[in-house]
Every structure is written in C-alpha cells, then in structure tokens.
Amino acid sequence: MRNPSMASKVTCSSSSPASGSTTSKITPCCSKEGLKRGPWTPEEDEVLSDYIRREGEGRWRTLPKRAGLLRCGKSCRLRWMNYLRPSLKRGQIAPDEEDLILRLHRLLGNRWALIAGRIPGRTDNDIKNYWNTHLSKKLISQGIDPRTHKPLTPESSSCFRPLAPEPNLNNNNTTNHQRNSPSMDEVSCGGNEDSIKNNTNDHLEGIIDHHQHNNWQNYNALLALQRTTNEENDEHIGYSTGEDVFSSLLNSWVYDEVFGYSIYGGSINFSQSGFDDECKRFSDHVNKCF
DNA sequence: AATGTTAACAACCGCCAGTTC
DNA sequence: AGAACTGGCGGTTGTTAACAT
Known part of the structure; x- marks a missing residue:
C-alpha cells in the first residue's frame, strides 16, 4: 500500500497543538517525533x-x-x-455477510462498530470499506439511497455524494452517536443490571437519533420501544436484561421486512403497507420481547 | 507501451467519553 | 474537582493494483 518512505515524510499534524482549534487537545501518543x-x-x-x-x-x-x-x-x-x-476473518465478504451488513445498516446506519459486533471475524474498518466501495454503489445502481435505504429521488440522486459525510446540521450529532452507543461487547460484558439497562437505552437513543436524522419511518416505533424500556427500568418489573432485549429485537428486525423492502433475492419490493400497520407490527415485536 | 482512471483497503485523523491520577 | 491519559469511534486520506483508453 503506502510507500513507507513517502509516509515517513508526513508529520503527525494531529498531535500538534498549533494544528487545530484551541479546544483540540494534544494527543501525546502521536506527538513524539521519530515514530x-x-x-x-x-x-x-x-x-x-x-x-x-x-x-x-x-x-x-x-x-x-x-x-x-x-x-x-x-x-x-x-x-x-x-x-x-x-480471530479475524480475511478474504472476500461472503454473500450472507453482505446480506447481513445491508440489513444491519438499514437498521443502524453508519454504526460500523455496532454492525461489526454482529458479524464474527469482521472489523468495523472492513465493513466500512466494503460499504463505501461496494454496497453503497450497489444500492445506488438499484435505485436505493444508501443513506436512507429508500428509493432514490431525482433530487437525492443528483446531490448524493457516496463518500462524503452527511451534512452536519447539528454539531453534536455524530459525536453523540459515537458515545451514546457502546458496542455490544461493552453492553454485554460487564456492569450491573442498571448499567446494562442504561447502556441499552443509550443504544436506542443513538439509533433513534439516526433514524430521526434520516427521517425514517420507524422513528415512532423506536420511540415506542424506548418508552417501553424506560418504563421497565423505572418500575423494575421482571424483564430480560437490556442486552437480551436489544439483541432479540435487532435479530428479529434484521430478518423482518416490517420496515419496508427487500433487495435480496434479486428483486426490489417496496412495501405499500401504511405506517400504522408497521407500528402495530412493531408493537407486537415489543410485546413479545417484554 | 504509456498514461489516465477506478477499485480496494490499510492507515491516519480528530474527536469524545470514561478512567486514572 | 479537574487535568491528563486512554481506548474507541466514524470519517477521511493516500497508496497500490487492476483496468481502460
């Protein structure tokens, strides 16, 4: 890949105190010269x-x-x-992995670490790269906006930039998403019951932010889930752990066509069902899980 | 054969929240 | 309490290989 001799000429500007705004902190790790x-x-x-x-x-x-x-x-x-x-898996992304990435991205957006957490042996970087070089283009070629997973309109297609960041209307958007959503490992590997519940709630908030940002249809349905989760948290009624709930819901959504369309199996079918129906079906999901 | 373009992906950057001191 | 450190995230860049002209 990169030519080492060329790369070594590059200075580690990120660590320089003079390189950015006054709010940027020095990163001692990279500040040493000679690395x-x-x-x-x-x-x-x-x-x-x-x-x-x-x-x-x-x-x-x-x-x-x-x-x-x-x-x-x-x-x-x-x-x-x-x-x-x-534990890493090298080589081509298999068709079933691709399928899963698409489905998870539809639910989670650019939450690469979260997506990677559900695909054994693949890293967030793998998935991000694969998305940017393959899947986003594939979706566009099929007339689907890869950001929203909705049909491309003339407006959205004409202004769409596959590799460019989304316009950041709210400065807190991206960064809040990052920290509001601990990885599945973080959620499942430690902490007491309360912290697990809180982490799950953070997951949901992050996803809801994403869906709201993209004006996704299932925004209200996710809000419903969060309300349910909050009530459970407040009242301490018997429930599965937050991770169980989140995981279970994610698993069921990933392979459910409740949110609209299927691009798999060669055809693209957009659901004509109304939003109310979707909410009802989603509500059933929630009831099953609690 | 030379040159330009695109695809692929490793690596870097800037930032943040949590932890430690 | 607050500064510094740490690990982690998503976004972006830069280089090479493959392909097209």
Missing part, C-alpha cells in the same frame, strides 16, 4: 503479535516502547484490531 508511520512491515507485525500473545492486549500507549516498536500506541492498537487479531 514510524505508514504501512507495517512483516517484521513489525511479528513483533507486535508476539508481544500481545505474551502480555495480552491493552496499555496501548506504553506498548510500543515495551515491545520495542517505533510506532505510536494508537497505530499498534489499530494494526492489532484490524489486521493481526487471530
């Missing part, structure tokens, strides 16, 4: 893999020094997470 950048060599990969196998993941900031690498911790973490982890 290597650009593509990883097989030797570096070996050093990093060996070290993590011996000492385990974590403490990324100090890892390079301990492992004897001239890289910043952030770079080491990224290399491990996106490329070296033994």
Whole structure:
C-alpha cells in the first residue's frame, strides 16, 4: 500500500497543538517525533503479535516502547484490531455477510462498530470499506439511497455524494452517536443490571437519533420501544436484561421486512403497507420481547 | 507501451467519553 | 474537582493494483 518512505515524510499534524482549534487537545501518543508511520512491515507485525500473545492486549500507549516498536500506541492498537487479531476473518465478504451488513445498516446506519459486533471475524474498518466501495454503489445502481435505504429521488440522486459525510446540521450529532452507543461487547460484558439497562437505552437513543436524522419511518416505533424500556427500568418489573432485549429485537428486525423492502433475492419490493400497520407490527415485536 | 482512471483497503485523523491520577 | 491519559469511534486520506483508453 503506502510507500513507507513517502509516509515517513508526513508529520503527525494531529498531535500538534498549533494544528487545530484551541479546544483540540494534544494527543501525546502521536506527538513524539521519530515514530514510524505508514504501512507495517512483516517484521513489525511479528513483533507486535508476539508481544500481545505474551502480555495480552491493552496499555496501548506504553506498548510500543515495551515491545520495542517505533510506532505510536494508537497505530499498534489499530494494526492489532484490524489486521493481526487471530480471530479475524480475511478474504472476500461472503454473500450472507453482505446480506447481513445491508440489513444491519438499514437498521443502524453508519454504526460500523455496532454492525461489526454482529458479524464474527469482521472489523468495523472492513465493513466500512466494503460499504463505501461496494454496497453503497450497489444500492445506488438499484435505485436505493444508501443513506436512507429508500428509493432514490431525482433530487437525492443528483446531490448524493457516496463518500462524503452527511451534512452536519447539528454539531453534536455524530459525536453523540459515537458515545451514546457502546458496542455490544461493552453492553454485554460487564456492569450491573442498571448499567446494562442504561447502556441499552443509550443504544436506542443513538439509533433513534439516526433514524430521526434520516427521517425514517420507524422513528415512532423506536420511540415506542424506548418508552417501553424506560418504563421497565423505572418500575423494575421482571424483564430480560437490556442486552437480551436489544439483541432479540435487532435479530428479529434484521430478518423482518416490517420496515419496508427487500433487495435480496434479486428483486426490489417496496412495501405499500401504511405506517400504522408497521407500528402495530412493531408493537407486537415489543410485546413479545417484554 | 504509456498514461489516465477506478477499485480496494490499510492507515491516519480528530474527536469524545470514561478512567486514572 | 479537574487535568491528563486512554481506548474507541466514524470519517477521511493516500497508496497500490487492476483496468481502460
């Protein structure tokens, strides 16, 4: 990929205090001069893999020094997470994985980490890249707006920029999404019951923000779910854990055509059912899960 | 064969929330 | 309490390979 000799000429501008606004913080990890950048060599990969196998993941900031690498911790973490982890699946995205990505994206939007969390062996970067290079174009070619999963209108298609960020009308939008939605691992791997419930609620808020932003039809249905979740949280009536509920709903939505159309199996069918019907069906989902 | 364009994807950037000191 | 650190996220860039002209 990148030519190392070229890459090494690039300075780590992100870490420079003078590079950005006054609010940007220094990132000490990358501020050291003399750190290597650009593509990883097989030797570096070996050093990093060996070290993590011996000492385990974590403490990324100090890892390079301990492992004897001239890289910043952030770079080491990224290399491990996106490329070296033994659990990663390499190679082509399979048709069933593609199908799942499409379905999850329809529900979750550009929540790559969340999507990746439900596709074993794939990273958020894999999925993001695959989306940008394959799926968004595929949807466009089928007359579907990849942001909203709705039919492309002349207006939306003429102004659509596949790789450009969405207009950020609200400065808090993107960043709130990022932190409002812990990964499935974060939700499921720790914390007491309350924290699990709160995390699930954050999941829902993030998704609702996304749907509202995209003016999606199921916005009200998601609001209904959040209300239900809140009531359950308040009253401490018997319920499954938040993760169970979220996971169960997601699983059922992913393979349900309640939200409109199917682009799979070669045909595109847009549902003509009314919004009320969708809400009713969704309400049934909620009732089943609580 | 040379040049231009596009596809693919690894790596970087800026930012944020949570944690630690 | 607040500053600094840390890990993680989504967005974006840059390089190479493959393909087209």
